[in-house]
Amino acid sequence: METKKELKVNAIRNGTVIDHIPSSSLFSVINILGLNKIGQQVTFGFNLESKKLGKKAIIKVADIFFKDEEINKISLVAPDAKLNIIRDYEVIEKRVVIIPDEITGIAKCMNPKCISNHEQMTAHFTVVEKKPVALKCRYCEKITDQDHLEIH
Amino acid sequence: MKNRSLVSITDYNQEEMLQILDLAAEFEKKPNQDILGGHVVATLFFEPSTRTRLSFESAVNRLRGRVIGFSDSSSSSVSKGETLKDTILTVSNYSDLIVMRHPLEGSAKYASEVSPVPIINAGDGAHQHPTQTLLDMYSIRKTQGRLENLKICMVGDLKYGRTVHSLLIAMADFHPIFIFIAPEELKMPEEYKSLLDRKGVEYYEYKDIGDNMDDADIVYMTRVQKERFSDPLEYEKVKNVYILRNAMLGNTKPNMKILHPLPRVNEINYDVDTNPKAYYFQQAQNGVYTRMAIISKILGVK
Numbered sequence: 001m002e003t004k005k006e007l008k009v010n011a012i013r014n015g016t017v018i019d020h021i022p023s024s025s026l027f028s029v030i031n032i033l034g035l036n037k038i039g040q041q042v043t044f045g046f047n048l049e050s051k052k053l054g055k056k057a058i059i060k061v062a063d064i065f066f067k068d069e070e071i072n073k074i075s076l077v078a079p080d081a082k083l084n085i086i087r088d089y090e091v092i093e094k095r096v097v098i099i100p101d102e103i104t105g106i107a108k109c110m111n112p113k114c115i116s117n118h119e120q121m122t123a124h125f126t127v128v129e130k131k132p133v134a135l136k137c138r139y140c141e142k143i144t145d146q147d148h149l150e151i152h
Numbered sequence: 153m154k155n156r157s158l159v160s161i162t163d164y165n166q167e168e169m170l171q172i173l174d175l176a177a178e179f180e181k182k183p184n185q186d187i188l189g190g191h192v193v194a195t196l197f198f199e200p201s202t203r204t205r206l207s208f209e210s211a212v213n214r215l216r217g218r219v220i221g222f223s224d225s226s227s228s229s230v231s232k233g234e235t236l237k238d239t240i241l242t243v244s245n246y247s248d249l250i251v252m253r254h255p256l257e258g259s260a261k262y263a264s265e266v267s268p269v270p271i272i273n274a275g276d277g278a279h280q281h282p283t284q285t286l287l288d289m290y291s292i293r294k295t296q297g298r299l300e301n302l303k304i305c306m307v308g309d310l311k312y313g314r315t316v317h318s319l320l321i322a323m324a325d326f327h328p329i330f331i332f333i334a335p336e337e338l339k340m341p342e343e344y345k346s347l348l349d350r351k352g353v354e355y356y357e358y359k360d361i362g363d364n365m366d367d368a369d370i371v372y373m374t375r376v377q378k379e380r381f382s383d384p385l386e387y388e389k390v391k392n393v394y395i396l397r398n399a400m401l402g403n404t405k406p407n408m409k410i411l412h413p414l415p416r417v418n419e420i421n422y423d424v425d426t427n428p429k430a431y432y433f434q435q436a437q438n439g440v441y442t443r444m445a446i447i448s449k450i451l452g453v454k
Binding site for chain 2: 111113114115116119120121137140142
């Protein structure tokens, strides 16, 4: 058991490791969490081998600890993401993401004739299916399914 | 219902729908009443719909209210690029109630969230048109004497027709039996059929009218529009199948009434108009009474 795996991304002392992100969703996750706008150190690995996902991505964010409602926003693009909370190089807590019942912003309604795609306003959805995800728009009431999900 | 927006038919529960119908019946007996006391109603028609706008304006005028508004977005600041939110916030300063028609789906819901005054949705794209549903229900109850246990036959475009979807939702709780007659491409969508399944409502689907409407109490006609077909050949095949002619009404029930949200193009032949079963023009008149009832409830004068 002591044959320690080589780390593809450097360890952090304190902070959060977000693992098991589908590679294709890496930049969406960065955008959703606003990691491109923070001052702390962020390292990420992209197209890493994963038995479960084929290609996965991993993000390590130093000195940031996410609130549940914040981290759950990534569930739309990375439903299998696992979080490791790190203190002093040790994993002190493991968390999974949960798809919330309501989504505010983030996703785009797939109906081109929906008001939310024409007015400067925040989109709102009720999550009607969790896997695969299906969102019902609060405005036009049309369903946006996983295949048509656009995240911004 | 006072001060509450009416965006979708599901905004009213069954009891509230019945209150509207009862009040509409009162207004039908006495259509001119001085009860709005100069309340100002704005009719904002971001796309033209002369019939609906005139029906609302007639309703306000008969109750001695005042109307402001526009009938086409090209004559308003929308053409200068003003957002819906800004238009609504501005007009809410000038009026006590906003009636709006807009080509985009969900626009009325959004307007109701930003507006300090209540909104009545007079049609938001292919989405909802709740006052049409209430006037349809009024017409059904008036001609049949009840809403419960009726056989309702819907004909034509059942896929995109918002009026049939809303009517289905509203009537589903009154133990109806539905008969759907539509071409394959314009069938009643699954989501509505599964709603009926969940509520235990019986329904039957057919591709042609034939004798399938003979035991119906209500025949609700809709327009089959050419632009709905991906294959023009399909349209050519079905365009004459869903036309109602007087000769087809011989075996229908004596109490049966034909409804249509209007305007019709050719789906009801003119020879039907003189048949006492034709009810679509009275249906339009009922729209005024129903809208009088909705406006007075929301403004809190009844």
